[in-house]
Amino acid sequence: MDRKSVLTDYIKKEILRNDRAKISDDQDLLSDGILDSLGILQLVAYISETFGIEIPDQDVVYENFHSITALDTYLSQ
Amino acid sequence: MEDNEVIIIGGGPAGAALGGYLSKAGIKNLIIDGANHPRKHVGESLVMSTYRVFKDLDFLEVMESERFVRKYGASWHAPNGKEFAAPFDQIEQEGIPQYYTYHVDRARFDLLLLKQAENLGSRVYQGVHVKKVLFENGRASGVRVNIGGKEMNIPSKVVIDASGRATILGNQLRLKKKDTLFDQYAVHAWFTGVDRGDGPTRNYIHIYFLPIERGWVWQIPINEAITSMGVVADKKVFRASFSDLSAYFSSSMQTNPRLQAAMREAVQITPFTPEGDYSYSMEKFVGNHWMMVGDAARFVDPIFSSGVSVALYSAKFASEQIQQAFATGDFSEAALKPYEDKLRKGVEVWYEFIRLYYKLMPLFTHFTQSPQHRLDIMRLLQGEVFERDETKVLDAMREYIQKVEASDSHLFKGHLTAVPID
Numbered sequence: 001m002d003r004k005s006v007l008t009d010y011i012k013k014e015i016l017r018n019d020r021a022k023i024s025d026d027q028d029l030l031s032d033g034i035l036d037s038l039g040i041l042q043l044v045a046y047i048s049e050t051f052g053i054e055i056p057d058q059d060v061v062y063e064n065f066h067s068i069t070a071l072d073t074y075l076s077q
Numbered sequence: 078m079e080d081n082e083v084i085i086i087g088g089g090p091a092g093a094a095l096g097g098y099l100s101k102a103g104i105k106n107l108i109i110d111g112a113n114h115p116r117k118h119v120g121e122s123l124v125m126s127t128y129r130v131f132k133d134l135d136f137l138e139v140m141e142s143e144r145f146v147r148k149y150g151a152s153w154h155a156p157n158g159k160e161f162a163a164p165f166d167q168i169e170q171e172g173i174p175q176y177y178t179y180h181v182d183r184a185r186f187d188l189l190l191l192k193q194a195e196n197l198g199s200r201v202y203q204g205v206h207v208k209k210v211l212f213e214n215g216r217a218s219g220v221r222v223n224i225g226g227k228e229m230n231i232p233s234k235v236v237i238d239a240s241g242r243a244t245i246l247g248n249q250l251r252l253k254k255k256d257t258l259f260d261q262y263a264v265h266a267w268f269t270g271v272d273r274g275d276g277p278t279r280n281y282i283h284i285y286f287l288p289i290e291r292g293w294v295w296q297i298p299i300n301e302a303i304t305s306m307g308v309v310a311d312k313k314v315f316r317a318s319f320s321d322l323s324a325y326f327s328s329s330m331q332t333n334p335r336l337q338a339a340m341r342e343a344v345q346i347t348p349f350t351p352e353g354d355y356s357y358s359m360e361k362f363v364g365n366h367w368m369m370v371g372d373a374a375r376f377v378d379p380i381f382s383s384g385v386s387v388a389l390y391s392a393k394f395a396s397e398q399i400q401q402a403f404a405t406g407d408f409s410e411a412a413l414k415p416y417e418d419k420l421r422k423g424v425e426v427w428y429e430f431i432r433l434y435y436k437l438m439p440l441f442t443h444f445t446q447s448p449q450h451r452l453d454i455m456r457l458l459q460g461e462v463f464e465r466d467e468t469k470v471l472d473a474m475r476e477y478i479q480k481v482e483a484s485d486s487h488l489f490k491g492h493l494t495a496v497p498i499d
Contacts, residue, residue, distance in 0.1 A: 030488070038155050040488055041443035049448070057477050061486040 003051070004072050010046055011068075015039040025068045040065060051075065081107040081200075083399065084220055084233040086207045086246075088114065091371025091388035092239030093190040093199075097134040098396030100198030104403060107231070108199050109222060111206045111243075114191055115184035119265060119352055121297045121305050122148060122282045122382040125165060125178045126460035130389040132172075136193050143189060145179040146298045151458065152278045153442060154285040158334040161442050162278050168455045178459075180282070180297050210236050210246050210367065216408070217367035235366050235399060235408060238373040239392075246369060247359045256356035258432070258496060259378050261291065262315040263355075264322050265307030267347040272339045273298060282382065285336040287329060289314055290494060291435055293380065294329065294336055303346065306330075309379070312353070322349045362420060363413035370395050375424050378431050386460040387427070391420050423463035426471070429498075430457060433474045436496045439489055440477055444470065 001009070004025055011034065012021045029035040035043065043065075044055050053075055055064075064074040083099055085092045088110035099106045131137045150164040166176040195201050208221040211230060219232035238246035247253045273279045273296070283296040292310040299305050308329045318325035326349060330340045358375040362368060371388035398416035402408045434441050444450040453470035465471070478498060481487045 036155075036157060037439035037489055037492055038157070038159060038442055041439060042446065045443070045447055057480040058484050058487065060488050061484065062488060063486070065488060 003075065004068050006050065007043075007047075007068055007071060010050075011035070011039070011043070014046070015042055023068065025072075027068070028066055029068070030062065030066050035065065047075070081105060081231065081233040082403070083107070083235045083237060084109065084231060085199075085237045085239050086210075086220060087239035087241055087243075087371075087373065088112075088191045088194075088201060088203070089118065089187055089239065089241050089371065089388070090190055090385050091241070091373070091392050092237070093187070093194045094130055094134060094389045094392035095237060095239060095370055095395055096194035096199035096201075097136075097190075097197045098392060099399060100194065101134075102396065102400050104399065106199050107233070108191070108194060108201045108239075109205050109207055109220065109231075110191070110201070110203050113204045114188040116187070117350075118183035118187060119263070119307070119350070120379065120382075120384045121183055121299065122180050122295070123178045124382050124386045124458065124460040125168075125170060125173055127178060127386050127389055128173045128175065130393055133393065134190075134193055134197070136190065139189055139193060140179055143185070145181050145186065146280055146300060147177040148180050148280060148282060149177045150278065150281045152281045152283045153445070154283060154333060154335045155442065156286050156288045156333055160278075160335065161445055162281065163445055163451075163455060163458075164277070165455070165459070168452060168459060170456075170459065170461060180280070180299065182299050207240070207245060209249055210238070216365035235368070235402070237395065238367065238369045239371055241372040242376060244357075244359070244373050246367065247373065250364075252359040252361055253357050254360060256358065256377075259291075259356045259435075260312045261309055261355045261378060262312040263307050263309045263352040263379075264315075264326055264349050265295075265305060265352070266326070266345050266349045267299060267303050267305055268340075268343040268345050269302050269304075270342040270344050271296065271304035271306065272342065273304065274339075283339075284380070285333040286438070287332050289332075292329070294333070295379075296336075296339065304343075306340070306343075312355075315351075322351065361410075362417040364410045366408045368395050368398070368413055368416060374420065377424060377428050378435075380431060380434065381427065381458055383427050383460060387420075387424055390423065390460075390463070394419050419463070422465060426457070426463065426465055426468055429465075429471055430468075432496055432498055433471060433478065436494055436498050437478050437481060437489060437492055438494075439492055440474055444474065 083106040085108045088108045096108045152162045206223045211219045217236040285294040295307045297305040362374045370391040444454045481489045
């Protein structure tokens with residue numbers, strides 16, 4: 001699985017707790033209420049465990065988290 | 078003549094534990110309580126560090142034989158219904174061979190601990206009201222009491238204020254400083270039929286966050302049938318609802334989905350009790366021939382169940398200081414001051430944690446889930462830490478908050494509250 005699918009999967013299973021939820025890569029996760037503050041923190045912890053990438057606290061900003069694509073782009077840097 | 082070497086005003090956990098420690102050390106003491114135990118009291122959940130004091134006072138067997146509910150962990154429920162559970166078995170604590178602490182019916186717990194002090198040698202007067210602390214030549218010299226309508230003086234070498242939130246000595250000497258940051262208020266009652274679930278978190282303490290600033294609800298199991306429920310919020314929120322606590326309470330229960338579900342079949346069995354005048358600290362905890370322990374010295378927000386633990390440890394520290402004073406014969410303020418410094422530092426760690434917690438609430442949940450910080454947070458929550466140097470995790474929380482404050486677009490920016498962290 002590529003990183004985008006891994007992230008999408010995690011958000012569905014662990015954050016929304018709904019396997020059948022539909023999330024597109026460019027959907028706005030924040031304004032659509034998919035990620036709240038706790039969800040974001042869960043995701044940061046998961047990314048660190050799974051990909052070994054530590055997201056610095058100051059990078060937890062809208063530009064990097066608003067969609068799966070944005071997050072993937074940020075993580076590729 | 079000073080028959081009583083030490084008079085302790087108040088027979089709650091702080092006073093009873095101090096009596097017990099002093100009796101074990103062979104120092105004669107008299108505990109005077111205005112109430113007749115058992116009497117009701119709020120503060121029903123303990124933290125693990127209380128184990129050591131129970132052990133010191135040969136009280137563990139009582140805790141076990143009385144079958145107080147074992148508390149194996151804590152659970153936090155976000156306003157959106159998400160649960161974050163923290164079992165205690167993940168922390169290894171030196172000298173604590175059990176992975177649980179207790180929830181207690183304070184009427185019974187306080188009575189048993191007071192009886193234990195008596196068993197160890199303390200004398201106990203109940204239903205005797207202390208009018209004031211007596212002073213002579215700039216030192217505390219005893220107390221004036223009312224026994225059956227008759228007033229009399231009882232002299233002693235040392236007077237300890239363990240009067241709890243009545244703060245007898247703090248009021249008398251005008252030492253009380255109200256906490257301007259936290260003007261919180263609580264309303265609580267006992268219920269049957271609360272759905273605590275059947276899983277491993279059944280007998281945890283459950284904290285439900287409400288969608289109002291600094292608002293939360295506690296759920297504490299008292300026994301198999303009875304559960305204590307309490308709402309805590311800023312006093313401003315309450316002010317509008319003083320006239321109808323019941324309506325306020327039930328509407329609060331509707332604001333968190335998990336809480337609402339837990340309360341569906343609940344039946345209230347005790348009247349609502351309000352608790353106000355919340356957080357405060359005394360300017361001094363010691364003076365010539367006097368000391369304050371437990372809530373009589375300081376009270377901080379109860380979010381982390383720290384109250385009884387602070388009371389018990391203040392008793393332990395105070396007894397060490399008093400023993401030293403008897404050894405040297407010096408009972409001056411200066412001689413007793415190390416106790417104050419030690420207790421102040423210890424409570425300050427809790428207080429800083431509480432401030433950081435309310436400053437940016439998502440952070441706490443994050444840290445309890447983070448592999449890097451989880452164990453440090455748990456140690457802190459167990460009342461293990463009385464030294465700020467040992468609590469690097471508070472620095473980590475602080476740094477995180479500073480980064481959010483400095484950033485223009487951090488996603489938690491909106492969660493920052495006005496609570497100052499310095």
